[in-house]
Amino acid sequence: MAQPTLKQRKTFALIRILGGMVAALYLSFVVVTNVLAGLPFEGSLIFTALVAAAGYGYAAWYLRELSAIAREERGGQ
Numbered sequence: 001m002a003q004p005t006l007k008q009r010k011t012f013a014l015i016r017i018l019g020g021m022v023a024a025l026y027l028s029f030v031v032v033t034n035v036l037a038g039l040p041f042e043g044s045l046i047f048t049a050l051v052a053a054a055g056y057g058y059a060a061w062y063l064r065e066l067s068a069i070a071r072e073e074r075g076g077q
Contacts, residue, residue: 006073013066017059024055 004012031049035041041049 006069009069010066013062013069016062017066020055020059020062024052024059027052027055 027048031045031052034045039045
C-alpha cells in the first residue's frame with residue numbers, strides 16, 4: 001500500500017486536531033453551562049467531562065504527530 005505524502009499527513013493531522021478540539025470545546029461548554037445552572041457534578045456530567053478531556057487528549061496526540069511531520073519536513077529540505 002502506498003504511503004501518504006507529507007501534505008496528506010499534515011492535512012489528516014490538522015483535521016483530527018480541529019475535530020478533537022471542536023468536540024472537546026463543545027462538551028466543555030455543556031459541562032460548564034450545566035454546572036453554572038446548578039446541576040450537581042455527578043453521573044452523566046462527570047462522564048461528559050471525561051469525554052471532553054479525552055477530546056483534548058486526542059487533539060494533543062495529533063498535535064504531536066503534526067510536530068513530528070514538521071520536523072521530518074524540515075529535515076528533508
